[in-house]
Amino acid sequence: MSRKQKRNFFHLFKGGKDDKGTTPLYGAPNTNLDTYDKRNGRFKSRRKFGKDGNAFVDLDTKHTCGVGYDHAHDINVKNKIQPRSSEHRKLTRKERREVNKAKRKRKGWNNGY
Secondary structure (H helix, E strand, O other), X not given: OOOOOOOOEEEEEOOEEEOOOOOOOEOOOOXXXXXXXXXXXXXXXXXXXXXXXXXXEEEEOOOOOOOOOOEEEEEOXXXXXXXXXXXXXXXXXXXXXXXXXXXXXXXXXXHOO
């Protein structure tokens, strides 16, 4: 007998909201999938999809993986065993701006705004 595991996060993406707890490797071309914490509404990560609809990078906040700073993981969809790289790198200037904008976007979400 299996119990459904309760997730502490949800995904926001073009076309809706997902609560299933899986982050897809494929999505609508040129879009993002944002992950937020259900308890406090804080931004956790963003998965970016390229023009072919394949995920190519994850932008994570410092609290996501235990790394002490905001960082990125490159994704290789062709690698079926482990598509997301366990190696992390610092964000580029453009990625940093994008993460900061996403963090501000939902600030006060838990305060009824």
